[in-house]
Amino acid sequence: MATQVEKLKQLVQLDKDLQGIQDLDILLEKILYNARKFTDADAGTIYLREGKMLSFRFAQNDTKQKELGPRKKLLYSVFKVEINRNSISGYVADTKKILNIPNVYKIDPDMPYSFNSSYDKQTKYKTRSMLTIPLLDNQEEVLGVLQIINSKSPKGNLVGFNKEKELYVEHFANSASVALERAKLTRQIILRMISMAELRDPKETGPHVNRVASYSVELYEAWAARHNLAEHTIERNRDLLRMAAMLHDVGKVGISDLILKKPGGFSDDEYKIMKSHTFIGARLFNDKQSEFDEMASIVALTHHENWDGTGYPGHIDITNGESLNTPPTALAGEEIPIFGRIVSVADVYDALCSRRVYKKAWTEEKVLEEMEAMSGTKFDPELVEIFFERLNSIKNIQNKYPEQED
16 A cells, blocks of 8 residues: 555656646546546546536546457447536536545435446446546636546455545646646647638548547557557657647648639649648748657658658658759658658548548448558558557547538
8 A cells, every 4th residue: 555655746746747748638548547546446437528518538447448458449439418417427517526426326316416327237347436526727617527436445346435535536636627728728729720721621620630630649559569669658659649640731721722622633733732731831840849849740741651652742841842852752661750651541541531522421341442452552551450450449539529510
C-alpha cells in the first residue's frame, strides 16, 4: 500500500503529466486512465459536455481488455446522456456534486437516478462500486464527467471507493479540469483554422479532420508497438500527431476558389497550383517554436507522397516551392516520414468512404479492395497490413465522428 506521502507525490506527477498533453482526445483518455490507476479501479468512462448533453468519449475496462488479448481494442457504442437527474452521470453534471455509490444494484429507490444495467447484461460484466465526479471549469461550469468503476483491494477483491480515494480523485479532477480547459481551447483554435479552410474547400469539415486524426493515432500506435518504440515516445508522438493530422490540408487556404471548387477535372496548370497546398501548409509552421510545429509541417508537406515515388511535392524548398533536384524527384519508400505515410492512409480511406459533391460514398467492399490494391504503390505495405488489423477500431471511429447532415 502506498503511503500518503507517496500518493501525494503521485498526484503531483500526474498533474505534470496532464499539463504536458495538448490534444483534447488524448487528454481525456489519459485523465480516465490515471484516475483508474490511482484508485485501483477496473473500469471507467469519461464524458464531455456538449450543450445540454453529456457525450461519451472514452471507456476503459481492464477485465474485458484481458479477454481480448494483446493489440486489440475494446469497441464501444457512441451515445449521449441528457444532463438531468435521471441517470448517474446526468445527476452529477446537473448537481455538480460527487456521487460515491458502493453498489449500483442497491441504489435507494427514492433516489432520482438509477443504474442502467444494459451494458452489464450485454458484456457479462458485473459493475459494483462507482465513483462519479464532475469536471468543472474556473467558472464552476461543467466541462464533463469522470466515472470510475469497481475499485479493487490489494488482493483483487471488488470494494467500494473509500473516503481517502474520493478525496484524492477530487483533487485530481481539479487538476484535470484545468488541463481540459486548455486542451479545449487548443482544439477550438485548430477547428477555427480548419473552418477557414472549409470556407475554401467544403471537404475540410470538422468530422473529416477528426476522423483522419483518430485513424492516424490508431495506425501510429500499432506501428510504434511493432517497432518497439519507448512508451514515452509513443505518448508524446500520438498527442502531437493527432493535432497535426487535423491540419494536414490547412494549406488549401492559399488556393484559389476557382480551383478548389471546380466541379470537373484540373488542367495541368491547375493541378500544379492545387499541389502547392502541401508546401503552403508546411510554410505556416516554418518558424518552428515547438515539436508540434515540426510535426504539423511534416504532415502537411508529405501526406501526398507515394510509397512508389509517384507522389508530390517531392524534394522542394518550401519557401518558394522550387525543386531541389534536377530533374524534380518525389520522395519514396521510407524516405517519406512515417507521419506523412500514416496520414496518407487515413486521409484516402476517409475520402473514399465519404460522400462528396462530385461522387457518392463508395461501398465498404469497394473501399477495402482499393486500399489493398494501393499497398506497395501509394501506401506503405506495412501500414496497409496494420490498417486491416485495426479495421474494427477504425469503423468505430467513423461512428464517433459522423458527417453532419446538410
